[in-house]
Amino acid sequence: MRAIWKGAVSFGLVSVPVKLYSATESHDVSFRQVHAKDGGRIKYQRVCSIDGEEVAYADIAKGYETEDGEMVILSDDDMAELPSTSSREIAVEKFVPSNQIDPMLFEKSYYLEPEKSGAKPYALLRQALQDADRMAVVTVALRQRTSVAVLRVRDDVIVLQTMMWPDEIRRPDFSIETGEVKDAEVKMANMLVETLAGDFDAEEFEDDYAGAVEALVKAKVEGGEVKRTPTSTKSSGEVVDLLAALQRSVDAAKTARGETGAEAGEEAGEEEPAKKAPAKKTAAKKSTTKKTPAKKAPAKKAPAKKTAAKKSTTKKAAAKKAS
Structure with missing residues (x-):
């Protein structure tokens, strides 16, 4: 995992330097919107709803729509004036009983890892939360x-x-009319609860939906129901893993078919010229080899002359020594 934030947990006079990691990831199945005819991806343009013209990124601003439908344009300078903070502190406001917080308020989870210098106070805070069975409310x-x-x-x-935030939790605007509930019905409902009672195990x-989608896609790939597009684009997250698995399925399907069909024929056709080309080069080499002795025939005499010259020089040297 990669840390996405660094800071410190502070409670009282104690400060615990920590790293923040995202604790969850989505494994939801992702689909692309494509042209049913050829599998090409659908592109969207940024078009103004008033004049119908495409808008460049540089001309896009933030707008806040009022309750009566009017649009207020906010510039970068306006946004810069809004209250913001870059504090690296996780400030403990209070410790509250765990059962007092409605789970609906929870949004996203992160793991806190202590820096080496904060390992001991981290362990103390962890033990205090466990012993008190409380949560620390922080900002x-x-x-x-x-x-x-x-x-x-x-x-x-x-x-x-x-x-x-509390005002982000919607309140139900409907009423439930149950009618009369008999004691026997309540007793039977309680018996059903006891029958299905147990401990929660996420494993x-x-x-099953994601598994069924992968099985469906694999079956279509093996059946040849694939649209081959001219270009491929990179994806992210689980889509990449799924495409890799599908590619392995395609390779396995080809092997099982023994590479029969149009594609196998095309591959075989591409290999034919490759085999003929070396044959032409070989013939050319043989032709050159036959001509070489005729051209080098005069060259063989040259060593003979040099040898004779050396012998003559040797005899003259010997004669001088003798004299």
Whole structure:
């Protein structure tokens, strides 16, 4: 994992330097909007709803729509004047009983890892939260906005969970009319609850929808129901993993078919010229080899002359010595 934020947890006079890691990731199945005819991806243009013209990124501003439908344009200077903070402090406001916080308020979870210098106070805070069975309500600045969050312990790791603001929780605007509920019905409902009672284990549940989608896609790939587009684009997250798995499925399907069909024929056709080319080069080499002796025939006499010259020189040297 890669740390996305660094700061310190402060409670009282104690400060615990920590790193923040995202504790969750989505494994939801992603689909692309494509042209059903050829599989090409659908592109969207940024078009103004008033004049119908495409708008460049440089001309796009932030707008706030009022309740009566009027649009207020906010410039970069306006946004710069808004209250923001870059504090690296996770400030503990109070410790509250765990059962007092509605789970609906929880938004996103992060793991807190202590720096080496903060390992001991980290362990003390973790133990205090466990012994008291309480959560620490904190304020923290993430993405330049102050948020309310809680600290709790999960598997010996302190987890920070950001919370929604109270006015972000919608209230139901409907009423439920149950009619008369008989004692016998309540008793039977209680018996049903006891029959299905048990401990929660997250491993008992799995995303059967994602598995079914992968099986469906694999079956279509093996059946040849694939649109081949001229270009491929990079994706991110689980889509990349899925495409890699599908590519392996394609390779396995080709192997199982023995590479029969149009594609196998094309590959075989490409190999034919490659085999003929070396044959032409070989013939050319043979032709050159036959001509070489005729051209080098005069060259063989040259060594003979040089040898004779050397012998003559040797005889003259010997004669001088003799005299």
